[in-house]
Amino acid sequence: DIVMTQSPDSLAVSLGERATIKCKSSQSIFYSSNNNNYLSWYQQKPGQPPKLLIYWASTRESGVPDRFAGSGSGTDFTLTISSLQAEDVAIYYCQQYYSTPPTFGQGTKVEIK
């Protein structure tokens, strides 16, 4: 199984400031035949199911604010929230869909400083 490791486990950021979450896969999740990284990001608020934010490592899902941006390739990826809003307090998960079983990072909790 591909192991996904996120860092940090938690972070506190002031409103309006940048939040950066890292995600590392145990093997490359880049598929050269279609030039895509098989990496998605989810946001989960308390008591709610996860919500898809980004797929193909950097494509925002419809309706997701453009302050959320995904980047990276191969084994190293980043989710950036450019200007943290109060409603962004949540746990964020990365997930690889390169191979079965699909696997998730352990999650990063984002709070307001």
Add this chain to the structure above:
Amino acid sequence: QVQLVQSGAEVKKPGASVKVSCKASGYTFTSHHIHWVRQAPGQGLEWIGIINPRDGTANFALNLQDRVTMTRDTSTSTVYMELNSLRSEDTAVYYCATEGRYALLYFDSWGQGTLVTISS
């Protein structure tokens, strides 16, 4: 729009079975695979398996394949996940989710979740 509505919370004893339903609407039921994912209290997300509503074929996580069954009813656009020989570590919120629009193994729309509690 896509909507997945799951059955209500369950409390089961160790060794029993549980069957959770997920009713789909807002799209053609047979056109998208449905996944099941679970989340133990305060923990991360674990993939359980996937079912193709078109033909009922399913694929499961290796650590659960001996205890899990997935079925579907096309007449009601509902998929079911049954887990047998329940253990305390099966206590979790169980989610159904549709496959991604552009690839099979990510998760597009999610159900609200079903809490399954295993307690003697």
